[in-house]
Amino acid sequence: MIMQVRLPDGSIKIYDGPVTPGQIAREISEGLWRNAAGAIVNGQLWDLERPIDFDCELKIVKLEEPEAAEIYRHTMSHIMAQAVMRIYGADKVKLGIGPTIENGFYYDFDIQDVKITEEDLAKIEEEMKKIIKEDLKIERFELPKAEAIELMKERGQVYKVELIEEIPDEKVSFYKQGEFIDLCRGPHLLSTGKVKHFKLLSVSGAYWRGNEKNPMLQRIYGTAFAKKEDLENYLKMLEEAKKRDHRKLGPQLELFFINTDVAAGMPIFLPYGMTVLLELMNLSRKLHKKYGYKEVGTPLIMHEKLWRQSGHWDHYKNNMYFTEKEEVTYAVKPMNCPGHILIYKNKPVSYKDLPIRLFEFGRVHRYERGGVLHGLLRVRTFTQDDAHIFCREDQVVAEVTNVVKFIDELYSIFGFTYRATLSTMPEDHMGDEATWEKATQALRNALEETKVPYVVAEGEGAFYGPKIDFHVKDVIGREWQCATIQVDFQMPERFDITYKDADGTEKRPVMIHRALYGSLERFFGILIEHYAGAFPTWLAPVQVVVLPVSEKYVDYAKQLSEKFDKTGIRVELDDRNETLGYRIRENQMRKVPYMIIVGEKEKESGKISVRTREGRDIHDVEVEEFITKITGEINSRSISLTY
Numbered sequence: 001m002i003m004q005v006r007l008p009d010g011s012i013k014i015y016d017g018p019v020t021p022g023q024i025a026r027e028i029s030e031g032l033w034r035n036a037a038g039a040i041v042n043g044q045l046w047d048l049e050r051p052i053d054f055d056c057e058l059k060i061v062k063l064e065e066p067e068a069a070e071i072y073r074h075t076m077s078h079i080m081a082q083a084v085m086r087i088y089g090a091d092k093v094k095l096g097i098g099p100t101i102e103n104g105f106y107y108d109f110d111i112q113d114v115k116i117t118e119e120d121l122a123k124i125e126e127e128m129k130k131i132i133k134e135d136l137k138i139e140r141f142e143l144p145k146a147e148a149i150e151l152m153k154e155r156g157q158v159y160k161v162e163l164i165e166e167i168p169d170e171k172v173s174f175y176k177q178g179e180f181i182d183l184c185r186g187p188h189l190l191s192t193g194k195v196k197h198f199k200l201l202s203v204s205g206a207y208w209r210g211n212e213k214n215p216m217l218q219r220i221y222g223t224a225f226a227k228k229e230d231l232e233n234y235l236k237m238l239e240e241a242k243k244r245d246h247r248k249l250g251p252q253l254e255l256f257f258i259n260t261d262v263a264a265g266m267p268i269f270l271p272y273g274m275t276v277l278l279e280l281m282n283l284s285r286k287l288h289k290k291y292g293y294k295e296v297g298t299p300l301i302m303h304e305k306l307w308r309q310s311g312h313w314d315h316y317k318n319n320m321y322f323t324e325k326e327e328v329t330y331a332v333k334p335m336n337c338p339g340h341i342l343i344y345k346n347k348p349v350s351y352k353d354l355p356i357r358l359f360e361f362g363r364v365h366r367y368e369r370g371g372v373l374h375g376l377l378r379v380r381t382f383t384q385d386d387a388h389i390f391c392r393e394d395q396v397v398a399e400v401t402n403v404v405k406f407i408d409e410l411y412s413i414f415g416f417t418y419r420a421t422l423s424t425m426p427e428d429h430m431g432d433e434a435t436w437e438k439a440t441q442a443l444r445n446a447l448e449e450t451k452v453p454y455v456v457a458e459g460e461g462a463f464y465g466p467k468i469d470f471h472v473k474d475v476i477g478r479e480w481q482c483a484t485i486q487v488d489f490q491m492p493e494r495f496d497i498t499y500k501d502a503d504g505t506e507k508r509p510v511m512i513h514r515a516l517y518g519s520l521e522r523f524f525g526i527l528i529e530h531y532a533g534a535f536p537t538w539l540a541p542v543q544v545v546v547l548p549v550s551e552k553y554v555d556y557a558k559q560l561s562e563k564f565d566k567t568g569i570r571v572e573l574d575d576r577n578e579t580l581g582y583r584i585r586e587n588q589m590r591k592v593p594y595m596i597i598v599g600e601k602e603k604e605s606g607k608i609s610v611r612t613r614e615g616r617d618i619h620d621v622e623v624e625e626f627i628t629k630i631t632g633e634i635n636s637r638s639i640s641l642t643y
Helices: 021-027 032-033 068-088 118-134 145-154 158-166 228-243 246-252 269-289 304-310 337-344 395-413 433-449 490-494 520-530 551-568 580-589 600-604 625-634
Strands: 003-006 012-015 035-040 044-046 056-062 094-095 102-112 138-144 169-179 180-183 199-208 216-225 302-304 321-325 330-331 356-365 382-389 417-422 456-458 468-475 478-488 510-519 544-548 571-573 594-598 607-612 617-622
Touching: 012 304, 021 035, 021 056, 021 490, 032 035, 035 607, 056 304, 068 094, 068 118, 068 169, 068 180, 068 216, 094 158, 094 169, 094 617, 118 199, 138 145, 145 169, 145 180, 158 180, 180 199, 180 356, 199 228, 199 571, 246 321, 246 510, 269 302, 269 382, 269 395, 269 510, 269 520, 302 304, 302 468, 302 600, 304 330, 304 337, 304 382, 304 520, 330 510, 337 356, 337 382, 337 490, 337 510, 356 571, 382 395, 395 417, 395 433, 395 468, 395 478, 395 510, 395 617, 433 478, 478 520, 490 510, 510 520, 544 580, 551 571, 551 600, 594 600, 600 607, 617 625
Parallel strands: 003 056, 417 456, 544 571, 544 594
Antiparallel strands: 003 012, 035 044, 035 056, 094 102, 102 216, 138 169, 169 180, 199 216, 302 330, 321 330, 356 382, 382 510, 417 468, 468 478, 478 510, 594 607, 607 617
């Protein structure tokens, strides 16, 4: 048997029998072998010691390369599971699953008579360090399905038995390190001593397989990195993220709260929060007008037949809310697109009318399981800055390009950088492959024309069309998925919408779905964390607070407040019977951009003293000068302070 292995540089190695990536790495260089975490074989991650017996393309993955993270974090999840079994007893610990996730890993445990707390993580970490020091060899082996089930039954691993019974393959793979054996596809490192830089982060509950009817397991989260420096930087970022957590800052700054007893996943916005939301909406409305959109409004609840026709009934029903009156079923809308189609169909459309761009701040409701709800970032009701563009096929690339320019202008106001993901046809889809390919190519052409960096996410499109998702990067380096653009040939077909072409024939328009903030609530949550609650002046709920030094100067402070108010500045008078120092600290905690302090000197001179929320003091400022500077800052939507 002659076998060819093509390497990344184009060279080909020829073998007359099975070979492992580790052997090939060692042939190339001893240093490469020592620094290798695994391999990529025909696009699939692969163990260094797992034989290859077929022609392939192969890349050796070094520990510091991004692809290695999945391998060493997966290994770390096994090390953690082994440590938990050593501490609490192999006969008492039933293993769930232990996958890698973005920036880390977790493992789910069912432990008899034990509840793991955050305080227990330190002792689990100590045991993990011992396992790493033991440098146990990690070995992959396979068993016939029946033997695999028997092995897990003998070990009391009932959850693993359930998983094996559902595996369609005749053979099942396991990994062994010392006394620890786990059902796993892999790949893993060669030994437990290969990577040392890790940290356990938290403990939470998780239903087995995400089903609320199943037992509640204990989930331990952790992270690991190839380099100590990378781990330390990530932990610093997590600490910074904790300080910025919108779930804490939102109530603290009186922006919003969530009453989980009566409205779980449904935020309640307070006056300050509504002020920020209205500013975001005002900005959006101005830009939508600039880019040629018309604002509309559609019903919150509509007849079930609309959702059957749109395809949501077949593909999205489990995520929808329903109500029944007079023996008729209505659905609370999870999306705005069918309503916009009704507007399009309301009167005949000519090719001269296209493109038609309809925009709505549409409130939608989507069911999310209680366990995944997360402040404003994962909710059950939210408002989309939703729009649908109806256009001719030859206009698609230009319209998508126009949307990308819109997104770029909007995000630059907040200081966001971004990247894009092009998501292609999923298994659960409507329509034929040729139509999907046409829609996907239109999106690809627009991305390349606008020179937006993107990666392809195979099979992750919406059920009705491919999409581009835009991921913004915040000030501490985290990415958030916000804007989306979707090209849809399916709904125009399902709703039989047409336009009259120049030759008098009826043609089918293309429908482009897009949202820029995405969810207004989610975008708000991201902004709270991005700015750590210290919004730029144009967005701040209170832009100026006037602080009289004592009761004697309240009248002058009121005059100033009224003057600021008339110029459109959001101002408050803080004349509470508290010390000036106390009131300054309070307003700094509230993250008010500017504090105007007035006393005898200011009253006599007609000038003001300005204190910024960063603690800078500027004295003898002319009132009109201050008004000019702050209104300029507000109108320009500057993200940096004037003073």
